[in-house]
Amino acid sequence: MVRRSLRISPIWLAALLCAVSLEIIACTGRFSGLGSAAPAVNIPGPAVDEPLATSSAPETAVLAAGCFWGVQGVFEHVKGVRRAVSGYAGGTEQTAHYDLVSTGTTGHAESVEITYDPTQITYGQLLRIYFSVVHDPTQLDRQGPDVGTQYRSAVFPQNDTQQRVAQSYIAQLNRASVFGAPIVTRVENATAFVPAEAHHQDFLNSNPTNSYIAINDMPKLDNLMRQYPDLYREQPVLVGAGSS
Template sequence: MQRSDGICLVILAALAVASPLRAERVVHAPVPTVDAKPNQALETAVFAGGCYWGVEGVFSHVNGVHLVKSGFAGGPKGRKVDYEAVSAGDTGYAESVRVTYDPRIVSYGTLLRVFFSVIADPTTLDYQGPDHGTQYRSALFPLNAQQQQAASAYLAQLGKSDLWRGPIVTKIERFTGFQDAAAGHQNFMTRNPRHPYIQRWDAPKLAAFKAMYPALYRARPSA
């Protein structure tokens, strides 16, 4: 996928002719056997799962989620980055989202389940859908010991589930900080529902989430 000026630009017909895109699939990921115990009224979780527009777009419709921010995580601590720098693929950072949620309504384990059901394929190394490069890898960034334990247990659980043909390659990475993306990238799906990338890749994820988890779905997205 070619991206410039802070906007995802997809020439779908040309891409289809030049290089057929792997169709994304959704799965009914299992209920986690290990979950994180809440430490406070509002918790924060950080995920990387390809282009952050769709990751943010789905999580913003999860009941119990208060706020989702698109940004960057996974690179060296202290280095300042922006969209253009991360897009080069050599910073170590990945497009990510920071989710603020109420653990009394939705748990960290449930967020993991949603993530792997409809957002990210855990078997694709350094790519998701049409987006290739380490900046589009899938990764989990636990922020405390409880999240670390839950994330490790869930990846092991997914590896034994036989839901995917390939091995699980999603990694648990050390959290070194989160940097917000520019304002033009925030709430992108909500503000740009007719964008061709959104319609082709991200709207189906949101529709799948609504169909698979109606009790978790909230029509009005978080701010």
């Protein structure tokens, strides 16, 4: 039997790699390598947190952790989350547009506004998922292949209690050295959150085989399910479906 090996010309190989690279290019165009999802880290829960509420009046958290596609996609699978919207925080409403934010000069960070039921999940539990599964909080002004201040790790507390919980938790995790490097997550003043353009909403759910999503974000869903099975919901709550 004659064994035949597949031969690919250098030109075709270069074209293939170029096509894959273009599909994996970052959320807003700043790209520094193929990258991959940050590994999940087992971390303790927050020592300072609010107890579960007795009223289901919704509360809001705004978190930035790199490209908002994956951040939104993870929190859409968290029990107690009623809505997770991709958008912009940290700058002015006038500059909250994809093309402008992509320049890294607007002060905005790609962020996700999370509306949640405080009788089912606490702000501290959301932060635990944020720090351990959603991103690497030790990376400064970048996440994986995405580089720029618009991809910074930042928390935008919506009230004094959230600010106290966030600051205390960051200090707790730094003291425990759970990441092997200091957390660079910034606790920033709350600004108006502006939803991103419609085509950015539910992007992970709509494009699970997209190369960028498959490499950088789908592993985060596996980590969420594995590390927090009691908080994982199989059916996501989607912006486009108007779910609650």
